[in-house]
Amino acid sequence: DTDTQPKAWRKACKTCSDPFAEGLANLPFFDPIIEDEQHFLVSCPHFHIPRLALEEHVKSALLSWEPARLKELFDKDLMVPFSRYVHGLMKIRFPEDPPPAPLLSQLITK
DSSP states (O other): OTTTSOHHHHTBOTTTSOGGGGGGTTSTTOOOOBOOHHIIIIIOGGGHHHHHTSOHHHHHHHHHOOHHHHHHTTSHHHHHHHHHHHHHHHHHHSOSOOOOOOOHHHHOOO
């Protein structure tokens, strides 16, 4: 239950954190690997293979993690490959597809 878990454990990367570490979460020195944007996009080993498939100029801008270079990812030439990369990571991270939304015609009763 996420409401009873310590905040640090809720933010921890479940790939990079040992499942037994949850028992340490209440200790004052607990310092898990946090699943933030940089970890998710750049360093988590769970997403290493998709990262290898990135086009070189996209990978270079992303791995630099410098604001000026990150802005390049939203240029017209890099936005599509970068958004495909993020979409692919999200599909890996959240594998369950939500149920399709009902069609409007299905919602209208006759």
